[in-house]
Amino acid sequence: MPSIKENLRHVTALLPQGVRLVAVSKFHPVEELSAAYEAGQRLFGENRAQELVAKAPLLPKDIRWHFIGHLQKNKVRAIMPHVTVIESVDSVELLRLIEKEAARIDRIVDVLLQLHVAQEETKSGFSIEEVLEAGEAGQLTENLPHVHVCGVMAMASLTDDMEQVAQEFDLVRRTYITLKDGCFDESEYFNELSMGMSDDWRVAVKYGATLVRIGTAIFGPRKY
Numbered sequence: 001m002p003s004i005k006e007n008l009r010h011v012t013a014l015l016p017q018g019v020r021l022v023a024v025s026k027f028h029p030v031e032e033l034s035a036a037y038e039a040g041q042r043l044f045g046e047n048r049a050q051e052l053v054a055k056a057p058l059l060p061k062d063i064r065w066h067f068i069g070h071l072q073k074n075k076v077r078a079i080m081p082h083v084t085v086i087e088s089v090d091s092v093e094l095l096r097l098i099e100k101e102a103a104r105i106d107r108i109v110d111v112l113l114q115l116h117v118a119q120e121e122t123k124s125g126f127s128i129e130e131v132l133e134a135g136e137a138g139q140l141t142e143n144l145p146h147v148h149v150c151g152v153m154a155m156a157s158l159t160d161d162m163e164q165v166a167q168e169f170d171l172v173r174r175t176y177i178t179l180k181d182g183c184f185d186e187s188e189y190f191n192e193l194s195m196g197m198s199d200d201w202r203v204a205v206k207y208g209a210t211l212v213r214i215g216t217a218i219f220g221p222r223k224y
C-alpha cells in the first residue's frame, strides 16, 4: 500500500497551480496527520467539532484547520479558537452566531457558504434560491465585522455518473459567480470555490475549484 506521503505527492502533483489541498483527516489518528504534516501538508479538514478540538492541541500550531461538517450551534464556541476556515456555513442564523463567537474572542474567522446541490436530502447547505435571497437582503455581507465570507463550498451527489457531478459543480460555479458579481463585488476575500473529494476532484478542478477536500485518497479508508 502506498504511504500517506506518497499519496500526498501523487495528488498534489496533479493539482493545477492555484488549487490547494485540504487533507480530510476525520476518523484518522494524529499519527497519520503527523505523517502528512511531515510531508509538508498544512491544511487539514475535520467534520466533527469534538474531534477537531481533541486533535488540534496535539499537533503543530501552524496547521490550518478547516471545519467541513455540519456545525451545531452549541459547538461554535468550542471550535472557534482552533479553526481557520469554517467551510460549512449553511444558514444565516449560523453565520450570525459565528460572528458573535468570533467577536467574543476578538478574532476574525474565514467562512465559506455551503451550497446544497446534491440529490441526497441528508446533505446540508443553502439551496441556491436561499443563498441568492440572503445575498440580496444583505444578510451575507452586513454587520459581520469578525467574519470574512471567502466563497462557497459544496459536495456533489454520491454517484458514478460524472455527467451529473459535472452539472452540479457547474451550478456551484455559476452561483459563486452570481454572488461574487452581485453582493461580494467589493469584497477582496470572496475568491474560493471548495469542491471535489477523492472520487470527483478531477471534475471539480475542471469547473474552477480552488480548494479540494480529499480524505480517502490520502489516508486510506476510514475506520468508523
Ligand SMILES: *Cc1c(COP(=O)(O)O)cnc(C)c1O
Residues within 6 Å of the ligand: 024, 026, 047, 068, 069, 155, 196, 197, 198, 199, 213, 214, 215, 216, 217
Ligand atoms: C469526508 C469529507 C470529504 C472527503 O471525502 P473523501 O471521499 O474521503 O475524499 C470531503 N468533504 C466533506 C465535506 C467531507 O465530509
